[in-house]
Amino acid sequence: MRYSASHKLETKEKLLQSSAVSAKKAGFSTVGVDGLMKAIGLSGAAFYSHFTSKDQLFASIVERELSQSLERLGADQDCDKLERCLKQYLSMAHVEHPESGCALPTLGAEIARSDVLVREEAQVWICRLQESWAKILQSDSLAWAILSQCVGALVVARMLASTDIQRTVLQSSHDEIGRQIAGRHQPICK
Template sequence: MRYSVSHKQQTRDKLLQSSAALAKKEGFASVGVDGLMKAIGLSGGAFYSHFSSKDALFSAIVERELSQSLERLGEGEQQSRERLERCLKIYLSMAHVEQVQDGCALPSMGADIARADIAVRQQAQAWICRLQANWARTLESDSLAWAILSQCVGALVVARMLVDPQIQARVISSSYEVLSQSITRQ
């Protein structure tokens, strides 16, 4: 039976969404094609009608996740320091620590991206640089934008490595406090 173009696109979108959530939660390398397809109720063989390889899927996940992050953080809008601070409050929250599959791809998939081929790394670099440039315009400081971006990602990585929720919360709240002060003082 032939499927419509829209059905194929819907299946591809569902595969991207499900695969991104699994990759962020379990690591992209740890999930096989059969597991990715099983998560959306299809056989492993159907995968290749959507992507030429698992690497092609990973590239599409990186593109999707980082473009969504950029959109959420207000690229293209005239962003205020207050809006940036609100974004940081949401980003540096225990909900973001606990809901890995729903959060930013950088803290959860950064190591996978670093080990990916050069094309994926260049793609990630382009999105990260766009985010940093947006923040730099808002903050009127290139270096502060890099520092905040790095601190946000690092704080989530450290918090997720820890077991004790109270210590996790201290990492997140301390990072937010210092970054918030940096934004308002600047």
């Protein structure tokens, strides 16, 4: 039985969405094609009508997730919106629910181990986010530092077992970012 083009697109979208959640929750390399397809109620053989390889699926997930992160975290922001965004990013909800948050802390190591095409795709979106923050902060280096600190703080917090220490890491990072912004760009952000 042949399916319509819209059915194929809907299935591909379900696969992307389900695989992204799975990857952010447990890592992309931990689940095979059969498991990814089973999660959306299809057989593993159907996978190859949507993607030529698991690597191609990962590249699509990286593009999709990082473009969504840019929509949430970048562009059309001012310092107040950036502050709210950073507070939400550096939150216990983000620590506890990696599947609904930014892909960088969860997939960063896998992206780093991927082929150059995946890393180049990630670079495009990460640079766009950094550029949007640099416009707000009027500093390329401060935007890179804050972006790196946010991702790193989330990774460290997720590695810890104690919620009290997790909260301390997040709050310390948020406070330090606030000092960095206030110290270098007081007229812009405060």
